Amino acid sequence: MTNNIKKILTLSLFKPLTQSMKTKIHSSTEIKDLPFPVAFVDKRFEIKQYSDVFHDYFDFKVTDTLPKYLQGLIGELPKSFLALKKRKSSQKIPLSEFISYVSRKGELRWHKLTLYECKSGKGYYLYFEDVTKKKIAFDLSLQAEHTAKIGSWEVDLVNNQIYWSDMTKEIHEVSEDFVPDLEGGINFYKKGEHRDRIVELVSNAIENGVSFDEEFIIVTAKGNEKWVRSICSVEMVNGKATRIFGVFQDIDKAKSESLKYQVLTDRMRVAVQSSNIGIWDYDIVNNVLVWDDNMYELYQVKKENFSGEVEAWESTIHPDDREKSLKAVQEAVEGKKEFNTEFRIKTADGSVRYIHGLGKVFRNQKGEAIRMVGANTDVSRIKKADSRLRQLLNTTEKQNQSLLNFAHIVSHNLRSNSSNLSMLTGMLLENTEPKKQQRFLEMIRLSSERLDETVVQLNEVIKIQTDHNLNYQWVPVKQTLTKVLESINAHIEEIDPKINIQIPDELKVYGVKAYIGSIFLNLLTNSLKYRKQEMKLQIDIESKENEENTVISFKDNGRGIDLKRHGDKLFGMYKTFHGNKDAKGVGLFISKNQMDTMNAEIEVESEVDKGAAFHLYFSNKKKN
Amino acid sequence: MKAKKVFLVDDDFIFREAAEVLIKSSGLTEEVHHFENGLEAYDTLIPLADSPNQLPDIMLLDINMPVMNGWELLEELKRAQSVLRDEVQIHILTSSIAPEDLNLSKEYEFINGYITKPLTKADLDKLAQGLS
Numbered sequence: 001m002t003n004n005i006k007k008i009l010t011l012s013l014f015k016p017l018t019q020s021m022k023t024k025i026h027s028s029t030e031i032k033d034l035p036f037p038v039a040f041v042d043k044r045f046e047i048k049q050y051s052d053v054f055h056d057y058f059d060f061k062v063t064d065t066l067p068k069y070l071q072g073l074i075g076e077l078p079k080s081f082l083a084l085k086k087r088k089s090s091q092k093i094p095l096s097e098f099i100s101y102v103s104r105k106g107e108l109r110w111h112k113l114t115l116y117e118c119k120s121g122k123g124y125y126l127y128f129e130d131v132t133k134k135k136i137a138f139d140l141s142l143q144a145e146h147t148a149k150i151g152s153w154e155v156d157l158v159n160n161q162i163y164w165s166d167m168t169k170e171i172h173e174v175s176e177d178f179v180p181d182l183e184g185g186i187n188f189y190k191k192g193e194h195r196d197r198i199v200e201l202v203s204n205a206i207e208n209g210v211s212f213d214e215e216f217i218i219v220t221a222k223g224n225e226k227w228v229r230s231i232c233s234v235e236m237v238n239g240k241a242t243r244i245f246g247v248f249q250d251i252d253k254a255k256s257e258s259l260k261y262q263v264l265t266d267r268m269r270v271a272v273q274s275s276n277i278g279i280w281d282y283d284i285v286n287n288v289l290v291w292d293d294n295m296y297e298l299y300q301v302k303k304e305n306f307s308g309e310v311e312a313w314e315s316t317i318h319p320d321d322r323e324k325s326l327k328a329v330q331e332a333v334e335g336k337k338e339f340n341t342e343f344r345i346k347t348a349d350g351s352v353r354y355i356h357g358l359g360k361v362f363r364n365q366k367g368e369a370i371r372m373v374g375a376n377t378d379v380s381r382i383k384k385a386d387s388r389l390r391q392l393l394n395t396t397e398k399q400n401q402s403l404l405n406f407a408h409i410v411s412h413n414l415r416s417n418s419s420n421l422s423m424l425t426g427m428l429l430e431n432t433e434p435k436k437q438q439r440f441l442e443m444i445r446l447s448s449e450r451l452d453e454t455v456v457q458l459n460e461v462i463k464i465q466t467d468h469n470l471n472y473q474w475v476p477v478k479q480t481l482t483k484v485l486e487s488i489n490a491h492i493e494e495i496d497p498k499i500n501i502q503i504p505d506e507l508k509v510y511g512v513k514a515y516i517g518s519i520f521l522n523l524l525t526n527s528l529k530y531r532k533q534e535m536k537l538q539i540d541i542e543s544k545e546n547e548e549n550t551v552i553s554f555k556d557n558g559r560g561i562d563l564k565r566h567g568d569k570l571f572g573m574y575k576t577f578h579g580n581k582d583a584k585g586v587g588l589f590i591s592k593n594q595m596d597t598m599n600a601e602i603e604v605e606s607e608v609d610k611g612a613a614f615h616l617y618f619s620n621k622k623k624n
Numbered sequence: 625m626k627a628k629k630v631f632l633v634d635d636d637f638i639f640r641e642a643a644e645v646l647i648k649s650s651g652l653t654e655e656v657h658h659f660e661n662g663l664e665a666y667d668t669l670i671p672l673a674d675s676p677n678q679l680p681d682i683m684l685l686d687i688n689m690p691v692m693n694g695w696e697l698l699e700e701l702k703r704a705q706s707v708l709r710d711e712v713q714i715h716i717l718t719s720s721i722a723p724e725d726l727n728l729s730k731e732y733e734f735i736n737g738y739i740t741k742p743l744t745k746a747d748l749d750k751l752a753q754g755l756s
Contacts, residue, residue, distance in 0.1 A: 412688050412718075412719050412720055413719075415719035415720075415721065415741065416636055416639065416719035416741060419639075419719055419741035419742035419743075420636070420638050420639055420642060420741075420742070422742040423639075423642050423643070423646065423741075423742040423743060423744075424638075424642050426742075426744075427642065427645060427646060427649075431649075436645070440642075443638050443641065443642060446638055447638055450638075
């Protein structure tokens with residue numbers, strides 16, 4: 001309480017007893033007539049006289065008898081009054097005390113009680129002032145000051161006096177009895193830009209009367225750095241500043257939060273920019289679509305060319321993905337599904353990008369969709385990597401299949417020949433008949449030759465699988481085909497097929513020249529081998545080109561292959577399908593391996609007795 | 625016991641010729657019929673279902689053959705008249721030592737044996753014993 005009273009006095013919130021009041025009290029013979037609550041008490045504080053308003057002031061009826069002593073009216077006497085009572089000496093200076101008491105109506109009231117000794121020295125005049133409302137307002141302002149951490153300060157430039165409120169001291173982390181001066185106050189500002197700035201502002205305020213409101217860092221008495229807001233007003237008299245004053249607020253927490261938020265925002269911005277994420281905001285009600293800078297970058301659209309309507313976005317979507325994408329938006333708006341989809345866009349330069357779109361729908365109180373906010377990410381690289389991964393998996397799968405075929409060769413072909421040799425040598429040893437022995441020897445020779453042939457073929461397959469130094473180049477198709485046809489000219493002349501070649505002279509495919517020649521040779525000899533005897537053989541060789549591939553096709557009108565039955569093992573090793581004596585089941589296996597090695601594809605279409613068509617797909621992009 | 629006749633189904637003519645000599649010299653039978661693939665054997669067997677006494681006692685069946693392999697023939701026999709399965713002892717005779725082939729053969733209840741090449745006299749003696 002003492003502190004509060006001090007503050008009240010210091011800040012001069014309460015008016016002191018005016019001179020006219022004092023004159024009235026001292027000159028009046030009839031205290032009861034005075035229009036304010038005044039009482040005369042003797043030195044024992046027995047109430048001798050009081051003004052008429054006293055009854056009302058203390059909630060007594062006019063007919064009530066007041067307590068005999070002052071303490072009966074206000075409870076305990078203030079300490080200074082008790083001391084005066086004991087001392088019984090003269091009190092020349094007026095005494096002021098703040099007292100609180102519970103009124104007869106049960107209300108807590110605050111009074112300022114001022115004591116003046118009467119000239120005769122026989123007693124005292126007591127002046128009562130109800131300061132309850134002021135006290136409440138002051139407490140509230142103190143509380144507000146404390147909550148908002150706002151202190152006040154004042155520099156009296158005339159008397160060179162500086163005042164800091166308790167909160168200002170608390171913010172500076174100095175003790176309550178700290179006595180500030182202007183230079184010391186400025187030295188609390190952090191050295192460098194903050195101190196330089198406050199010096200500049202204070203000088204400008206004093207010299208030119210310019211007020212300010214800025215944020216600074218101070219270093220408190222305990223060495224802590226704090227963000228503060230300093231507001232300054234200037235009082236001018238005759239064009240000269242007489243007083244600068246203002247408030248001082250601790251904004252460290254808010255500022256730190258704001259700075260943290262700023263840091264997070266900056267980080268987010270960097271993250272968003274570096275990860276190619278574009279942010280969009282769609283006002284559904286007004287059909288206004290707002291993009292951030294990354295979105296323009298992603299879509300390769302100039303800001304000035306973007307109309308800001310959802311239709312502008314629609315127009316960028318790849319035609320094949322447009323319906324799907326709009327459906328995804330619609331379903332999100334209807335609340336059926338989250339907006340989480342992938343689509344392609346066509347940028348201004350014609351390139352295609354894969355976009356992953358995510359979004360959230362915001363609704364009003366009626367549940368109506370009013371806004372969608374989301375992000376777009378360019379996932380083209382991931383898509384490509386994914387495609388490459390799938391290609392690698394595919395290659396691995398093919399290699400596994402090759403290994404299985406390899407195992408099959410070891411298990412079946414090598415073993416069948418070696419077991420023949422084993423059987424025949426045993427029979428040769430047991431049988432002494434020369435004619436039979438001769439036949440067994442002949443069969444042993446045949447088996448040995450077949451074993452050798454198998455090993456050669458095996459070697460060829462292994463060579464394809466393991467040769468990493470292949471010479472990849474753009475191979476001229478027609479030139480290669482012509483050479484192959486020349487190499488089997490005798491065979492062709494014998495069978496005399498009709499061969500139609502529809503391939504542009506300049507067409508080239510990327511691959512290994514030797515492999516491509518070998519594949520052409522294999523497909524041509526297959527057509528010759530599996531022709532229908534009753535019909536003239538016709539072979540059509542043609543090419544087609546699209547954005548991604550060049551396709552070379554070999555079609556014939558031969559015996560065809562039952563794909564329902566043999567489709568899954570068509571390119572397997574030692575798989576034959578026609579029962580031909582000279583069919584070894586190696587050619588297509590090797591061709592398939594060669595195509596796989598070149599990252600190319602081979603496909604077949606066929607119907608029994610109608611012919612077969614083999615399609616060779618070469619990528620138009622160079623081998624990685 | 626001697627077999628009336630044996631069907632030998634294998635695409636390797638060297639093996640068939642050698643096996644025939646071995647079969648005959650072992651005394652298993654004097655009558656060996658050759659088939660180059662499953663389809664040839666099937667085409668011969670099916671009509672014999674109506675004349676069971678003309679069926680072979682034993683059929684030695686290779687697995688890996690063109691046109692119709694051993695498994696495909698077994699599938700056809702599964703669907704054919706039971707007499708073909710009951711009256712003919714079917715033995716797989718293959719150069720495959722892959723466990724999956726052996727396991728697959730066990731799925732056909734009517735198969736009587738699984739022989740890996742080379743075919744030996746001991747194998748043929750066992751076949752003869754199986755006839756009794």
